[in-house]
Amino acid sequence: MAMPPVLALTTGEPAGIGPELAVMLAAGAPAAGTPDRRVVAVGDPGLLAERAAMTGHAVEPVECRPDEPLPPPMAGQLPVWPVPLRAPSRPGVLDPRNADYVLETLDVAVRACRDSRAAGMVTAPLHKGVILEAGHAGFTGHTEYLRDACGVDEVVMLLATGQALHAREASWAGGPHLRVALATTHLPLREVSAAITPERLERILTILAADLKRWFGVASPRIAVCGLNPHAGEGGHLGREELEVITPTLERLRNEGLTLDGPLPADTLFTPRHLAGVDAVLAMYHDQGLPVLKYAGFGRAANITLGLPLVRTSVDHGTALDLAGSGRADLGSLQVAVALAAEMAQRA
Ligand SMILES: NC(=O)C1=CN([C@@H]2O[C@H](COP(=O)(O)OP(=O)(O)OC[C@H]3O[C@@H](n4cnc5c(N)ncnc54)[C@H](O)[C@@H]3O)[C@@H](O)[C@H]2O)C=CC1
Ligand SMILES: NCC(=O)COP(=O)(O)O
Numbered sequence: 001m002a003m004p005p006v007l008a009l010t011t012g013e014p015a016g017i018g019p020e021l022a023v024m025l026a027a028g029a030p031a032a033g034t035p036d037r038r039v040v041a042v043g044d045p046g047l048l049a050e051r052a053a054m055t056g057h058a059v060e061p062v063e064c065r066p067d068e069p070l071p072p073p074m075a076g077q078l079p080v081w082p083v084p085l086r087a088p089s090r091p092g093v094l095d096p097r098n099a100d101y102v103l104e105t106l107d108v109a110v111r112a113c114r115d116s117r118a119a120g121m122v123t124a125p126l127h128k129g130v131i132l133e134a135g136h137a138g139f140t141g142h143t144e145y146l147r148d149a150c151g152v153d154e155v156v157m158l159l160a161t162g163q164a165l166h167a168r169e170a171s172w173a174g175g176p177h178l179r180v181a182l183a184t185t186h187l188p189l190r191e192v193s194a195a196i197t198p199e200r201l202e203r204i205l206t207i208l209a210a211d212l213k214r215w216f217g218v219a220s221p222r223i224a225v226c227g228l229n230p231h232a233g234e235g236g237h238l239g240r241e242e243l244e245v246i247t248p249t250l251e252r253l254r255n256e257g258l259t260l261d262g263p264l265p266a267d268t269l270f271t272p273r274h275l276a277g278v279d280a281v282l283a284m285y286h287d288q289g290l291p292v293l294k295y296a297g298f299g300r301a302a303n304i305t306l307g308l309p310l311v312r313t314s315v316d317h318g319t320a321l322d323l324a325g326s327g328r329a330d331l332g333s334l335q336v337a338v339a340l341a342a343e344m345a346q347r348a
Helices: 018-027 045-054 096-114 128-133 142-150 189-195 198-216 230-236 241-255 286-297 332-347
Strands: 006-010 038-043 060-063 077-082 120-123 156-161 179-182 222-226 259-264 280-283 301-306 312-315
Touching: 006 018, 006 096, 006 332, 018 038, 018 045, 018 077, 018 332, 038 045, 038 096, 045 060, 045 077, 096 120, 096 128, 096 142, 120 332, 142 301, 142 312, 156 198, 156 286, 179 198, 179 286, 198 222, 198 241, 198 280, 198 301, 198 332, 230 241, 230 259, 241 259, 280 286, 286 301, 301 332, 312 332
Parallel strands: 006 038, 006 120, 038 077, 060 077, 120 312, 179 280, 222 259, 222 280
Antiparallel strands: 156 179, 156 301, 301 312
């Protein structure tokens, strides 16, 4: 039987803002221009009902079976594929007993995507620290968890904001319309240099170029690559990774047909002269690229995992434990992430 094209929204860390954002999404009208995809929350229906009441939203979670079509849409109802909390959850108070709950919501969504019961998954934020505390050694985030769950060798974290969220041909032409990808994701800074290998850069750039074409319709992507060191190494005086690893790798990939600028000093790459005509920037590490992206569009950006055999988008923020239960969290990034997943699902 043909299934309705739904997006699975994992509701994330139960003590964070994810559950109330799911409720707020169900309470509001779809963002303008969003392709018609229904959202089914993945999480504990009781938790969602409690957060709806706490934040003053008249939203009723309706339990549905993941292997059956959703009931007809009704205003004020939020369909839920149920996953039971392992322990009661209070806003702002982390409990390692719920780590398995959070991971199970991801497993349910991945299975639904792989079985074509969902057109894609959108993830509300989880708390990496509490999952590690619960004993899931090596857990570093959705991106790496989904890589392993899908059995692929490499994935790429890309954040986008503004017009750069949408499939189009035109490259950067001014304004806060950025796509920023990362060569390394959740690594301590002291381990970044060793992780910047020719093999990793080649895998990341190959996926990035292919998925800019696939998901964003960029026919011949041009990617600007940051150096690792100040002034891209200052000719080897401030670090040798550019000379020994990054430059030769870019050279080899150019010979294979990729259009790559750099390595460029990261402090000047994010200026109009260097961004003009660029389709994405590759930063070497998390806090080299993401502060710029978040300055340009925090709350209106989405995170996309490239290289997966399924559509996954996410919010640009974390669990915001300080806001959980208050109803004051900004819904903007989740709306953007849902709209982008719906758009990507049309191209899948
Ligand atoms: N997609 C995901 O699952 C992500 C998870 N995280 C995780 O979240 C946890 C907390 O991370 P932090 O660095 O504290 O970042 P955070 O994004 O949770 O909070 C940073 C600041 O932004 C504010 N903020 C965040 N989201 C907001 C929203 N929707 N509306 C209004 N204000 C908002 C918070 O109140 C706080 O002041 C960490 O465990 C981190 O790993 C962080 C980023 C993404
Ligand atoms: N800063 C982005 C981030 O931490 C997102 O991580 P992930 O859980 O989506 O892998």
